[in-house]
Amino acid sequence: MGIIEFAKSPWGQDVPIHIFFYLIYVAVIAGLTFFIGHVIWLRYFAKKEEFADSTPPGEVAKLPAEIKRHSLPARLFHWVQAGAMLTLLFSAFLPKVGVRFEWLQWHWIAGVVLTVSIVFHIIHASFFMNFWSIWPDKIDIEDAGRRWKRSQGEKAPAPRRFGKYPMENKMYHLAIVLAGLSVTLTGFFMLFRIRTPLFTRNSYMFGDMTNGLMYTLHGLAGVGLIALIMIHVYFALRPEKLKISRSMVYGTIKREHYAEHHDPKRWVAEAE
Amino acid sequence: MAVIRDVMPAFELFQPATIDDALNLLDKHGSEAWVMAGGLDSFDWLKDRIKRPSVVVDLSQIKELTGVKEWNGGIEIGAMTTLTDVVRNPIVKEKFSILATGAESAASPQIRNQGTIGGNVSQDTRCWYYRSGWKCYRAGGNTCFADTPTAINREHAIMGASRCVAVNPSDSAPALIALDAKMVIRNKSGERVVDAENYFIGPALDIRRMTVLLPGDLLVAIRIPSTWAGAKFYFEKVRDRPVWDFPLVNIAAAMKVNGDNIESIRMAVNGVAAHPVRLTAVEASLVGKPRNAASADAAGQLAIQGAEPLRHNGYKVPLLRNLVKRAIRGVEEAKWA
Amino acid sequence: MTDTKVTRRNAIKGVIAAGAVSSAGYLFRTNTVMGQSSAPGSVERLITLEVNGTTRRVDVMKQETLAMTLRYKLGLTGTKLGCDRAECGACTVLIDDVPHYSCSVLTHTARGKKIQTVEGLASADGKLHPVQQGVVEEQGFQCAFCMSGFLMATVGFLKTNPNPTRQEMAHGVSGNLCRCQDYDKILTALMRGAELSRSA
Ligand SMILES: Cc1cc2nc3c(=O)[nH]c(=O)nc-3n(C[C@H](O)[C@H](O)[C@H](O)COP(=O)(O)OP(=O)(O)OC[C@H]3O[C@@H](n4cnc5c(N)ncnc54)[C@H](O)[C@@H]3O)c2cc1C
Ligand code: FES
Ligand code: FES
Numbered sequence: 001m002g003i004i005e006f007a008k009s010p011w012g013q014d015v016p017i018h019i020f021f022y023l024i025y026v027a028v029i030a031g032l033t034f035f036i037g038h039v040i041w042l043r044y045f046a047k048k049e050e051f052a053d054s055t056p057p058g059e060v061a062k063l064p065a066e067i068k069r070h071s072l073p074a075r076l077f078h079w080v081q082a083g084a085m086l087t088l089l090f091s092a093f094l095p096k097v098g099v100r101f102e103w104l105q106w107h108w109i110a111g112v113v114l115t116v117s118i119v120f121h122i123i124h125a126s127f128f129m130n131f132w133s134i135w136p137d138k139i140d141i142e143d144a145g146r147r148w149k150r151s152q153g154e155k156a157p158a159p160r161r162f163g164k165y166p167m168e169n170k171m172y173h174l175a176i177v178l179a180g181l182s183v184t185l186t187g188f189f190m191l192f193r194i195r196t197p198l199f200t201r202n203s204y205m206f207g208d209m210t211n212g213l214m215y216t217l218h219g220l221a222g223v224g225l226i227a228l229i230m231i232h233v234y235f236a237l238r239p240e241k242l243k244i245s246r247s248m249v250y251g252t253i254k255r256e257h258y259a260e261h262h263d264p265k266r267w268v269a270e271a272e
Numbered sequence: 273m274a275v276i277r278d279v280m281p282a283f284e285l286f287q288p289a290t291i292d293d294a295l296n297l298l299d300k301h302g303s304e305a306w307v308m309a310g311g312l313d314s315f316d317w318l319k320d321r322i323k324r325p326s327v328v329v330d331l332s333q334i335k336e337l338t339g340v341k342e343w344n345g346g347i348e349i350g351a352m353t354t355l356t357d358v359v360r361n362p363i364v365k366e367k368f369s370i371l372a373t374g375a376e377s378a379a380s381p382q383i384r385n386q387g388t389i390g391g392n393v394s395q396d397t398r399c400w401y402y403r404s405g406w407k408c409y410r411a412g413g414n415t416c417f418a419d420t421p422t423a424i425n426r427e428h429a430i431m432g433a434s435r436c437v438a439v440n441p442s443d444s445a446p447a448l449i450a451l452d453a454k455m456v457i458r459n460k461s462g463e464r465v466v467d468a469e470n471y472f473i474g475p476a477l478d479i480r481r482m483t484v485l486l487p488g489d490l491l492v493a494i495r496i497p498s499t500w501a502g503a504k505f506y507f508e509k510v511r512d513r514p515v516w517d518f519p520l521v522n523i524a525a526a527m528k529v530n531g532d533n534i535e536s537i538r539m540a541v542n543g544v545a546a547h548p549v550r551l552t553a554v555e556a557s558l559v560g561k562p563r564n565a566a567s568a569d570a571a572g573q574l575a576i577q578g579a580e581p582l583r584h585n586g587y588k589v590p591l592l593r594n595l596v597k598r599a600i601r602g603v604e605e606a607k608w609a
Numbered sequence: 610m611t612d613t614k615v616t617r618r619n620a621i622k623g624v625i626a627a628g629a630v631s632s633a634g635y636l637f638r639t640n641t642v643m644g645q646s647s648a649p650g651s652v653e654r655l656i657t658l659e660v661n662g663t664t665r666r667v668d669v670m671k672q673e674t675l676a677m678t679l680r681y682k683l684g685l686t687g688t689k690l691g692c693d694r695a696e697c698g699a700c701t702v703l704i705d706d707v708p709h710y711s712c713s714v715l716t717h718t719a720r721g722k723k724i725q726t727v728e729g730l731a732s733a734d735g736k737l738h739p740v741q742q743g744v745v746e747e748q749g750f751q752c753a754f755c756m757s758g759f760l761m762a763t764v765g766f767l768k769t770n771p772n773p774t775r776q777e778m779a780h781g782v783s784g785n786l787c788r789c790q791d792y793d794k795i796l797t798a799l800m801r802g803a804e805l806s807r808s809a
Contacts, residue, residue, distance in 0.1 A: 005412075007407030007412075007413050008407065010406065010417065017407060017412070017413045017414050018414060095478070100473075100477055100478055101477070102476040102477055104434060104435075104476060105476075193414075193435075194434070194435060195433070195434070195580075203415070203416075203419070203420070204420065204421065208415070211414060211415070212414070215414050276690065276692075276693040279670065279672055279673055279674070279677055280672040280674075281672065282670065282671065282672055283671060283672055284651075284671065285652050285671035285672070285715070285717060286648065286650035286651055286652070287650050287652055287717060287718070288649055288650030289649070289650065290649075293649040293650050294650070296649070297648070297649075297650060308715075311713060311714070311715065311718075312695055312713055315674075315694070315695070315712075315713050316694060318672070319693065319694070328671075328672075329650070330715065330717070330718060332718045333650075356707075379695075379784075380695075380698070380783060380784030381708065381762070381766070381780075381781060381782075381783060381784040382695070382698065382701060382708050382709055382710045382762065382784040383695055383710070383784065385707045385708060385709060386709050386710070386713070386714065514783070515783040515784060516696060516784075
């Protein structure tokens with residue numbers, strides 16, 4: 001056992017070739033452990049959420065009943081990406097656990113869809129959305145510290161309300177960005193190693209070592225994504241989170257939820 | 273050239289006397305177990321220390337696995353029947369001579385005396401990068417060493433490659449596909465019957481295996497239905513020397529003619545892809561056509577559609593085309609182009 | 610110096626331990642001999658072979674090939690090893706009258722079968738087998754490394770086709786290579802052998 005499988009290259013070098021695939025099971029178990037841990041934490045240890053500030057009820061009544069959270073292009077992107085991601089995960093890992101099918105075509109086509117959708121998202125988010133709204137800022141980090149202290153029973157001021165995205169969302173996005181970029185960038189170069197209508201095949205762009213490291217990173221990020229996606233689905237389906245999850249379908253959240261959790265000053269409205 | 277390296281590394285040997293005992297052993301030892309029939313493919317792997325199973329299950333003592341018997345107007349050949357016994361069998365000779373010709377063209381007399389039909393269809397590829405122990409795709413790595421700019425790939429695939437460009441080397445396989453044979457596979461949980469055509473798989477489906485067999489599976493018999501008994505047969509194997517050498521390309525065709533017209537035809541080739549290829553498009557294009565030079569030419573052309581030769585195996589493309597022509601018109605009529 | 614002593618002492622301990630383990634393994638194996646149950650199909654190392662008409666008891670490893678047993682356990686070195694990969698025919702022997710490459714048969718598979726090597730061709734009184742006689746008369750081989758394989762292949766082939774044409778004979782022994790490339794003379798000798806066999 002180990003993380004990375006090595007082989008001898010034709011030049012007698014030890015090169016990594018890919019991850020050990022039992023890591024698939026490790027990732028699934030990690031995901032499940034997270035669910036259980038989280039449920040236990042919620043049930044026995046979590047304190048009720050408290051915020052330092054609030055919007056006066058009068059102000060809340062003035063808000064529209066539904067607050068726009070995700071624009072249509074953003075929602076479309078999310079679901080295209082979700083479809084591609086699930087296709088990628090299943091086509092990558094089902095064969096490894098014994099389900100036989102012609103996985104490679106599904107995998108590379110879904111990979112291309114994912115890559116294109118990510119490129120779209122980067123452009124869309126950089127120029128048409130409030131780019132910074134998804135990245136943790138100073139207040140988020142301070143508040144995370146406050147929450148931690150309060151959960152330990154120490155004295156600390158109550159955290160402030162979130163901007164557009166709660167801290168967990170931001171952290172999750174960060175993890176997905178890292179894992180997603182790792183798989184898509186390595187996947188993009190791996191596309192040259194197989195026959196597709198896209199490019200002339202050229203499997204010799206990199207040496208054995210570079211290739212091996214690429215496969216390893218692709219694999220590590222890939223199994224990482226198994227756990228991440230499991231956690232994502234878990235949160236999306238949790239009863240208290242459904243209020244947010246629905247906005248990925250309908251685009252909006254309820255004003256009451258908005259007013260309680262989000263600071264209108266930190267949630268910069270964006271153009272459609 | 274092979275290196276003589278003292279005896280093979282140790283393994284535990286089982287010689288069960290019944291299929292059930294063999295299946296229990298295979299079930300118990302899972303992927304640790306190596307099935308050995310005649311051993312003529314197996315020994316290379318073991319002697320070269322490329323595959324190191326801890327358990328070998330030798331089928332040689334299982335009487336129920338040998339012999340040819342009649343089945344539904346056709347025949348059922350036990351998986352452990354030697355190629356020589358297949359070749360010499362009177363029913364095979366009389367009704368399904370294409371299988372006798374195919375099996376007889378394999379390897380050498382001594383190998384046919386011991387190599388089994390089950391082993392012949394289940395044998396691994398001869399790609400020498402893979403067989404020398406390079407950690408290629410087929411061995412679980414991420415490179416096909418036969419598909420690099422400096423690779424020696426004269427004997428590799430011209431179609432159907434997905435990352436790996438190795439070919440299936442079996443001489444009996446195309447004959448069995450032409451005869452629409454059925455492969456009877458058994459494991460601990462039961463029996464399944466697979467068309468010969470689907471018994472062989474390519475790298476797109478599973479890059480580590482050549483057949484649908486999984487650990488625990490045993491090929492117990494090959495059934496040949498009466499459908500093509502006594503049809504017009506054509507088998508030809510092209511190879512570098514007339515013994516021992518594996519096919520560069522081989523072809524097997526079974527044809528029924530009505531007067532001058534081709535009524536129905538089945539055709540399969542090997543040595544061009546990781547699995548023997550049934551030429552379904554060619555077959556479809558020939559039904560109802562006169563058996564003449566024009567049909568043969570068109571069929572040959574159709575057969576090589578989409579062929580993608582590698583650096584050193586471009587010759588296989590015209591070879592395949594001409595073998596298809598010959599299969600339809602016979603040797604004399606085929607024009608070399 | 611002390612280092613070497615320690616190493617040597619450890620090495621000796623290791624040997625003793627290994628001995629204990631392997632003899633324990635031996636005891637364990639004998640269980641089956643004493644009639645206790647063992648996995649169906651498991652094999653014993655001590656087996657009986659019938660070679661050239663005599664019965665030989667021999668201790669054979671599971672992974673041992675017949676060529677190895679014949680040459681190095683039974684001293685029958687007339688059987689040659691050329692390639693050890695079923696690619697040359699030098700190791701050809703008859704198993705139940707059928708030519709096999711002995712480099713590519715597990716000895717355990719040949720249990721209970723009649724094995725014949727080149728040493729078993731001549732009769733007890735020293736009279737050569739007709740095929741051997743043919744080779745002598747026609748001076749069939751040059752270095753003759755391949756000869757015992759050719760002889761066995763021919764003897765086996767003649768049992769299925771006692772009256773072959775030269776072409777058929779060539780096909781019959783096509784599983785044997787001659788590094789001296791003297792096939793024409795070899796064939797002439799083998800055809801002479803076939804002729805002598807028929808009149809014998
Ligand atoms: C020098 C040489 C030249 C050759 N030339 C040719 C040639 O020109 N054409 C050709 O077609 N072949 C050729 N062969 C291959 C030879 O024909 C096959 O190796 C032989 O037929 C395989 O049969 P076997 O019983 O010896 O196989 P084995 O080595 O016993 O088995 C081969 C493989 O099949 C599996 N297997 C065997 N039987 C079963 C079963 N019943 N159920 C499940 N799995 C099974 C084994 O696990 C193994 O992986 C050549 C072989 C050699 C050594
Ligand atoms: S040594 Fe057995 S065939 Fe060469
Ligand atoms: S005579 Fe020398 S190898 Fe045949």
